[in-house]
Amino acid sequence: MLKLSLASQLIHFGAALLLLTAFAMLTQRRVLSLVNLFAWQGLILSVSTAVVAYSSVQHHLYVSAALSLLLKVILLPLILRRLLKRLNVRWDNETLLSVPTTMLVGIVLVVFAFSLAQPIAELSTSIARSTLGIALAVVMLSFLMMITRRKAVSQVIGFLAMENGLFFAATSATYGMPMVVELGVALDVLVGTLILGVFFFQIREQFDSLDLQHLEQLKED
Amino acid sequence: MNALNFALAISETVMAIALAPLLLGLVDQCRAWLQNRRGAGLLQPYRTLRKLLKKDAVVAQTASPLFRASPYVQFGAMALATAIIPIFGTHSLLATSADTIALVGLFAIARVFTALAAMDIGTAFGTLGARREMMIGFLSEPALLMVFFTASLITQSTLLPNIVITMTSHELVIYPSLAFAAFAFVMVLLAENARIPIDNPSTHLELTMIHEAMVLEYSARHLALIEWATALKLLNFAAIGLALFLPWGLSAPGDGGLAIAASLLIALAKLALFCAVLALIETMSAKLRIFRAPEFLGTAFLLAVLGLLVHQLLGS
Numbered sequence: 001m002l003k004l005s006l007a008s009q010l011i012h013f014g015a016a017l018l019l020l021t022a023f024a025m026l027t028q029r030r031v032l033s034l035v036n037l038f039a040w041q042g043l044i045l046s047v048s049t050a051v052v053a054y055s056s057v058q059h060h061l062y063v064s065a066a067l068s069l070l071l072k073v074i075l076l077p078l079i080l081r082r083l084l085k086r087l088n089v090r091w092d093n094e095t096l097l098s099v100p101t102t103m104l105v106g107i108v109l110v111v112f113a114f115s116l117a118q119p120i121a122e123l124s125t126s127i128a129r130s131t132l133g134i135a136l137a138v139v140m141l142s143f144l145m146m147i148t149r150r151k152a153v154s155q156v157i158g159f160l161a162m163e164n165g166l167f168f169a170a171t172s173a174t175y176g177m178p179m180v181v182e183l184g185v186a187l188d189v190l191v192g193t194l195i196l197g198v199f200f201f202q203i204r205e206q207f208d209s210l211d212l213q214h215l216e217q218l219k220e221d
Numbered sequence: 222m223n224a225l226n227f228a229l230a231i232s233e234t235v236m237a238i239a240l241a242p243l244l245l246g247l248v249d250q251c252r253a254w255l256q257n258r259r260g261a262g263l264l265q266p267y268r269t270l271r272k273l274l275k276k277d278a279v280v281a282q283t284a285s286p287l288f289r290a291s292p293y294v295q296f297g298a299m300a301l302a303t304a305i306i307p308i309f310g311t312h313s314l315l316a317t318s319a320d321t322i323a324l325v326g327l328f329a330i331a332r333v334f335t336a337l338a339a340m341d342i343g344t345a346f347g348t349l350g351a352r353r354e355m356m357i358g359f360l361s362e363p364a365l366l367m368v369f370f371t372a373s374l375i376t377q378s379t380l381l382p383n384i385v386i387t388m389t390s391h392e393l394v395i396y397p398s399l400a401f402a403a404f405a406f407v408m409v410l411l412a413e414n415a416r417i418p419i420d421n422p423s424t425h426l427e428l429t430m431i432h433e434a435m436v437l438e439y440s441a442r443h444l445a446l447i448e449w450a451t452a453l454k455l456l457n458f459a460a461i462g463l464a465l466f467l468p469w470g471l472s473a474p475g476d477g478g479l480a481i482a483a484s485l486l487i488a489l490a491k492l493a494l495f496c497a498v499l500a501l502i503e504t505m506s507a508k509l510r511i512f513r514a515p516e517f518l519g520t521a522f523l524l525a526v527l528g529l530l531v532h533q534l535l536g537s
Contacts, residue, residue: 009394009395010395012395012397012535013395013397013400015397015535016397016398016400016401016531016535017397017400019527019531020400020401020404020524020527023523023524023527027516027520099516100515100516100519103519103520103523104523106523107523107526107527107530110527110530111530114530114533114534130534130535131535133534134531134534
């Protein structure tokens with residue numbers, strides 16, 4: 001068995017925890033717990049980015065770790081919690097697929113992502129290259145969550161979790177994106193959440209519920 | 222020296238069997254403290270056992286010999302498992318005679334006999350409990366096996382003592398796959414031991430009960446044996462969990478007296494910590510509806526499978 005350095009062990013562990021939170025989000029029915037899980041995911045992401053930064057002496061990664069800590073652990077969960085309080089949303093019971101089925105589909109997605117990432121990871125030279133498969137799996141699981149949920153809030157959280165996965169993929173494959181791109185994405189996510197927050201109120205005003213099924217009928221009859 | 226080792230192993234197994242009700246008492250006491258109650262004291266399970274052993278047994282007229290034999294089989298299977306699992310040291314009595322897969326089979330024997338005895342009398346409650354128990358069992362067994370396979374893939378052995386020795390012999394390595402396995406194992410442990418998200422151990426007359434429904438017809442010495450077997454099962458699962466995920470501090474064969482005493486203290490401290498954590502989990506979670514149990518155990522199974530997958534991706 002190959003001996004791994006402590007840093008890469010920590011990165012692997014963080015990646016595994018990230019996958020765990022992605023799965024937990026997939027099975028969670030309470031929207032408030034979903035927000036908490038999202039905050040945890042952000043924290044794990046930020047810590048593992050900091051470890052990558054330390055072990056590969058890439059100083060700009062410290063900035064992105066701090067950025068994701070500020071944005072994904074403090075700011076976005078705060079906004080989401082306030083939104084939930086004002087919208088009075090607690091549960092997202094009616095998933096499109098039942099939870100066990102969703103989990104089975106999730107496992108298939110993980111296998112798919114792992115096998116997909118294997119050849120790509122071999123091209124990379126970064127310390128965290130073998131976690132690329134996990135990053136891809138997180139992206140796909142979040143995508144699955146967006147597909148299977150009905151409430152607008154959970155879909156937005158799925159979208160944010162997907163961004164987490166992409167961010168992790170960038171860190172693990174190429175030591176992160178250029179600073180300008182990263183700042184741009186961070187700002188986009190923040191503004192996107194704010195705008196979607198406004199949308200929530202509009203949707204609720206129109207349909208008296210946050211269930212996005214109502215949006216499928218555009219004609220009034 | 223060999224005879225000494227043998228005597229040591231026997232005394233450890235006997236001590237573990239004697240200590241098992243204390244574990245149950247500690248969990249109940251911790252739960253009571255967490256719920257702002259005074260609790261019945263650490264020795265309450267022993268008092269219950271003494272009371273039950275003093276009474277005369279009542280057996281239903283329709284009972285077959287299986288009904289009488291079942292408590293002994295359950296207790297025997299659990300005691301045998303206690304002798305196999307490394308609780309204080311890796312040199313437990315039957316350590317090398319059965320591996321983890323055989324252990325799962327041993328638990329299954331106990332479960333099948335409990336269920337058969339519950340159906341034997343023909344009461345509605347017994348049959349209901351037996352069916353529920355078998356449903357929980359068929360969902361939790363594969364998850365337990367997957368947890369064992371994850372540990373076995375890392376250490377190249379299915380024997381618990383070998384797993385412990387391989388884990389502790391090299392320097393500390395963080396295995397991400399074991400994190401998944403640990404989560405899955407805790408969920409299986411809660412389900413297998415009739416703990417709160419799946420079953421409530423402190424109810425005796427509720428429509429939601431599983432384990433209690435199966436043993437309603439038992440009394441006196443039979444019930445005492447069943448209760449003791451339940452305590453042993455909790456101890457066995459705790460010891461398996463500690464051996465897989467916190468294997469440090471177990472004494473090895475050929476250790477001196479001081480090392481054995483130290484390993485004894487460490488093992489007791491770890492078991493006490495386990496009780497506190499179990500009580501905390503039970504206090505913080507609410508009982509699931511029985512129809513949610515497949516979801517809960519399905520999650521455990523999938524987590525264990527994820528552990529295997531992650532090991533394949535990151536392991537080498």
